[in-house]
Amino acid sequence: MQRRALFGLASAAMIPAGLGLPAARAQEAFPSRPVTMVVPFPPGGATDVAARTLAERMAPLLGQPVIIDNKPGAQTAIGADAVARAAPDGHTILMASGTTMTLNPLLPEKLAYKAEDLTPIVLVTTLPFAVVVKKGLATDVQSFVALAKSRNGQLNYGSNGPTSFNNIAAIAVMEGLGIRMQEVGYRGDAQQLTDLMSGTLDVIVVGGSSALAAMRSGRGTIIGWTGEKERLAVTPDVPNFSELGPNMVCQTHFGLLAPARTPASAIQRLNQAAIKAMEAPELRQRLLSEGQYVAGGTPDDYAAYLKRDADRWRELVGRLARA
Template sequence: MSLNRRQILSSLAALGAASAAPGLVAQGAWPSKPIRIILPYTVGGSADALARGIAEHLRSVLGQPVIVESRPGANSALGAELVAKSPADGYTLLYLGYPTISTNLVVYKDVRYKLEDFQPITTTFRSPVSLTVKRDFPANNLKELMDLARKQGSLSYGTSGNGSSPHLLMEKIKADTGIRFEHIPYKGENPAVLDVLGGHLPLFAGSIATPQQHVRSGALKVIATSSAERLPSFPDVPTFREAGFPEHVFTYWHGFAAPAGTPRPIIDRLHAAIVAAMSTQPVRNVLGPDQIATAMSPEAFTEQIRKDIALWTPVIRASRIE
C-alpha cells in the first residue's frame, strides 16, 4: 500500500512503544552501538541515495550512527550472504532489492542463503517496468509493439542484466504471447538507454527514471508501463492493462531485512522507523518518478516474497535464465 497519514502516525506510535518494550531493555537497551546497513549495490546509484537517506533518519530517531556499507556483486547475492551469516542482534541490516531473496534463489545455482535466513522488515517503495523506444520508432503503444514484433519475427530489447525484473517480465510476456523477444543484457540501465538513443537497440525495458531526461526532451518515448494505474509523473503513458494485457501488471519492490531470529521488538522498532523515514522530505527527494513509497508488515512482506518466488520460478526455469 502507499504511505498515508494514518500509516505514518501508526508507525510513529509503534516506534515509541517499541522503544519502551521490556524485551529491548533485557537485551541491553538496543541500540547501544552503530548499526550497519549492507547495500548489495554500488555506491552512487539510486539505491545508495535512498539507503543513505533512510540511514540518516534512523540515526536521528535511534540515537546511534547508522553506516551504509556497499557490498556489490552477483546481482546482490554477496551482500545478502553477509547479512544471512551475521548475528541476529539488530546491528546488521540488508537493503533488499527485488531479486535478492526471491529470483536470485532460482537464477543462481550456488546462492549460499535462503529466504528462511532472513526476517523481512518492510518494503520501502514499488516501481513498475517501463518500455522505452526512440521517438521515431514505428509503435506508439504496447499493442503496436506486439504487432511489430510478430510481423518482424522477433524484437531485441535491453535490460540491466540477466535475471533482472524487466528481463523476467519480458520473458513472461514472451511465454504468454508466443511473440519472440531477444534479450540483450547490459551492465546497468544507462548503457542500454544510450543504445536506444543512438538507434543501436530497438527497446529498453526498465525504470522510467533512467531515460526520463531524454523522454522529456522528446528524443525517446515511453510506450507502456506495467503499473496498475498511470504514473502521476507521466500521466500520458498508458499501462499494460490499458493495452489489453492485465495479466502483466507488475511492480517490483525494494525494502529491508534483518537476519532471521532478530528479536521481534527490534524488528517492530526498525519497521516503524523505516516507514516514518519514507515520509520525510529528504528521502522523498531521492525517489524516482516511478517509485511509489509503500510499506508492508513483516508478515505481509514475507508472504509477498513467497508469492514472487512461486510466480517467477517456472518462468526462470522455462527460459533457462542463469
C-alpha cells in the same frame, strides 16, 4: 571481611531483575550503536538512492547514525551473504531488491545465503519496469505492437541476463501483447540506455531512473509501465500494461531485512522507524519521482509479499534457467 563478602553476595541476589548492572547491559535499549545498512549494489543506482534517502530519515528516529555500506557483486549475493552472517542484533540490515529475495533463491545454483537466513523488516517500495523505445520507433502501445508484428521478431531489446528481472518483465510484456523480439545481452542498465539513446538498440525494459533519463533526453519514449497500481504521477499520460491485461504486471521491490534470529523487539523498532521515515513528504516525493511506489506495512506483510512473488515467478525462472 568474610561476613562483608557474604552480605554483598546476599544483597546482590536480592536486587530485582533488571536493576543490576549485568541485567541492564543485557537489556540495553536497541540500537546501542550505529546501524549499518548494506546495499548490494554500487553507489548511485536506484537501490542506493532509496537506501540513502531512507537511512537519512531513519537515523534521528533511531537515535543512532545509519551508515550505508555498498557491497555489490554476484547478483547481490555478496551483500546479502554479509548480512546473513552478521550478528543477529539488528545493527546490520540489508536493503534488498527483487533479485536478492525473489529471483536468486529460485535459481538452481547454490547460493552463499538462503532466503530463510534473512528476516523481513519492511517492504520499502515496489518498482514497475518501463518499456522504452528509441526515438521515432513508436509513440504508444498500439503503434509499437503493430510495428513489432510487422517486423516479425526482428526488433531487439536489452537484457541483463535471461533470469534478470528486466528480462522477465520483457517476456511478460511480449507474451501479453503477442509479439516477439530478439534479446541482446548487457551487464547492466547503463549501457542499454546508452545504446538506446544512440539508436543502436530498439527497446529497453528498465526501472524508473533509467527510463525517465531516456524520456527526459528526448531520445526515448516510454510507451508503458508494468505496474499494477495507479499510473505513476511522474508520467500520468503513460498507461500501465495492466490496463490491457493483468498478466503483464511485473514489479521488483526494495525492502529491509535483518539476519535471521534478530530479536523481534529490534525488528519492530526498525520497522517503526522505517514506516515513520517513509511518511515524510519529501522522501515520498523523491521516490515517486524515481518511478517507485512507496509501500510500508508490517514484517509479516513483507514476508507475504515475498511468498507471492516467488510463487508468481517460480515456473518462468526455472524454465529460463534450464534454457
